[in-house]
Amino acid sequence: MSEGILISVYVFVLAVFVGIELITKVPPLLHTPLMSGSNAISGITVVGALLSAGAGESRLSAILGLLAVIFATINVVGGFMVTDRMLGMFKKDKKKNREGESVK
Numbered sequence: 736m737s738e739g740i741l742i743s744v745y746v747f748v749l750a751v752f753v754g755i756e757l758i759t760k761v762p763p764l765l766h767t768p769l770m771s772g773s774n775a776i777s778g779i780t781v782v783g784a785l786l787s788a789g790a791g792e793s794r795l796s797a798i799l800g801l802l803a804v805i806f807a808t809i810n811v812v813g814g815f816m817v818t819d820r821m822l823g824m825f826k827k828d829k830k831k832n833r834e835g836e837s838v839k
Contacts, residue, residue, distance in 0.1 A: 774814040780807040 761769060784807050788800025 774811055774818070777807055777811045777814060781811060 781804060784800050784803035786800075788797050788804055790796060790800070
């Protein structure tokens with residue numbers, strides 16, 4: 736194995752451990768702002784994937800770029816759905832019926 740690949744694997748493993756430690760230490764109150772930040776990062780990933788797919792280097796890079804666009808888009812849409820749902824938990828219901836259930 737070449738030295739560059741070994742260093743890349745080492746950095747990846749360290750990033751996984753640091754990421755897990757950081758995420759588990761975040762209080763629930765900060766999850767919504769962090770989700771918004773991760774959506775912004777995923778948006779940058781979509782742009783990079785589009786550039787990779789459109790570079791035209793080879794058929795393999797176009798296919799991998801297309802897959803990256805699809806997965807990053809799924810991540811962005813899912814992040815916005817989760818953020819919207821979390822923010823909806825803080826909204827007060829306007830009307831309630833006698834049993835206390837929301838009326839839409």
